[in-house]
Amino acid sequence: MIREVAIVGVGWSGFRPITPDLSYKELMYEAAVQAYEEAGIDPRRDVDSFVTVAEDYNEGTSIFDEYVPDQLGALHRPVQTISGEGIHGLAAAVMQILTGQFDVVVVEGHSKASNILTLPYILAFAFDPVFNRPLAVHPYYVAGMEMLRYQVESGTSHYECACVAAKNRNNALLNPLAGYGAAISAADVMASEPVAEPLTRLECAGHSDGCITLVLAAGETARALTDTPVWVRGIGWANDTPWLESRPWGEARYAQAAAEMVYRTAGIKSPRAEIDFAEIDDTFAYKELQHLEALNLCPPGAAGEWTAAGGTEIGGEFPVNPSGGALGQGHLLDATGLARVLEVVLQLRGQAGQRQIETAEVGLAFGWRGVPTTGGAAVILSN
C-alpha cells in the first residue's frame, strides 16, 4: 500500500445476547472511550475522521447516520456511515488515510439486535420485492439451499459442517467476550432442531448486542502512539450478483473476488503459507468451510475434512475463529466483521489469553453481509 496504516487502539462493549440497560449510544460510547484511552488520544482533538457502519432497518431509524457523531466525540468533524459490513467500514477508513489527508481515523460498528423484535422479517425485507419477497418464507431458506449445493459440489458431509459449530462454540468457552460458548460435539449440533434442512439450529449463529471501535493511524503517527501497532497489509472487497436466480449457490464467488484483491494489495502469493490464522465469517457453520475454500486457504472441497481432523482448532496447523466466531460470540449484525478484526488484533498483540495462538504474526479477517447477500470484505493484519 502507498502509505503505512496501523490499528493503534481497540475498544468494545458486550458481547451479550441482551443489554437491556444500555442504549445503542451508550454501547458506542463505552467502546469508543476504551479505544481512545488505549490509543492515548482525545477524539475532540486528535481524530481527523470517523467512519461507522449501520443499516437503517437494523436501527429502526431512517437516516440513522445522523445519530452517530455525539457518542463518538465526532461533532464538527468529518463523519460518514456506510451501509455495509464492518470490514467495508474499515476499508473506507484505510482509504481515507491512504489519501494523505487524514492521519487518525476511527471505525465503529455495533449491534443492538436484542431490540429488533422482528429480525427475520427485517431479513426477509432484504429480498427482491418482486421476485422473491412474495414467497414470505423464513430467510434462512437461502442458507439451507446454499449449504446443500455446497455439500453436493464439494463432497462435504453434514458431520464436517457440524464440526465447525462444535469447534467454534468450544473456542468461545476460552473467550470472555463470547456469549455462546458451549462444550458441544458435532453430534449435538446435528441432533439439534432443523431450521432449513440440512441446516440445524446449532449451525446458525445466535445474535448478540455489542460494539467495536478501532482507531487507525498513519505510519509515523502510529509508531508515536503505540509500541504495538497492528499493521494493515491489505484490504479487499467484492460482491457477486444479487439475483438469487443467477447466483452459483455452491460457491462463494464474492469471497474469491475479495480474496484476490486482499492478497494482491498485501503482496501475498501463497496465502496458506504466509498467513498464520484467520477469523472468517461463520454466520452459518457451512459458511466457514465455503469461505475457507473461496479464500484459497485450502483446496476446493478440502475444508470439511481439514476441520474434522482438527487442523483449524486453536492448537491446529491453521487456527480458524479462535475467538469462537459468530457461532460462539453471537452475530453482531453490521459489526460482525469488526469482531473478526478485533480478535485478529488481540491475537497479534499476544492479548488473547487462554486462546492465544503461539505463532500469530499474520492474520486474516473476512466478513460476509449474511443472507440474502453476496457481499464480502477481507483484511490482512500483521504485528
Add this chain to the structure above:
Amino acid sequence: MSLLHRIEHPRDALAWEGDMPTLGRYTAGIAGEKFFRAIQEHGQFLGTVCPICEIVYVPPRLYCEQCFEHLDEWIEISPIGWVHTFTLVHLDLDGNPLPEPLPLAFIQLDGADGGLVHFLDEIDPEQIFVGMPVEAVFKDPAERKGSILDIAYFRPV
C-alpha cells in the same frame, strides 16, 4: 472515563416499542412487466439472451450482468427444469415451527442459465433430490395477478 452508573435491575430498564411504517410500490420494470404478463396471459416463461456471453437470463433483464451489453433478444423458456438445490424450511417468520416442513428449491430451467426460486409440491418431501426433473404449475388464469405467485409451485415431471 467510561460509564460510571449501571442499571442494576431489569425492572428499571425502560424501553419503548414502535414500528416502522413502510408501504411502497415496486415497479416491475420493462423486463419484469413482459415476464409477468407472459405468465399471466399465456402461462409462459420468457428470457433474454446475451449473444456475446451466450447467457440466457431468466428472469429476463435488459442488460447482461457479465458484459454489460443491452439485451433485446427475447425467447420463450420451457416451464420444465430440474432441482439445482432445495431445502425443507421448518420455521415461520416468527421463528415458530411450521406444521409441516415447507419444500423450496432453486429450479434450473431447461434452456436457461438461471432459474427460479419457488415452492415444490405434489411430492413427499423425503423424495426430493438434486437433479430431480420438475415443471411449473400455474394458477388458474382467472386467479393470476402478474406476480411470481401466479406460479403455484413446481412438481415432479
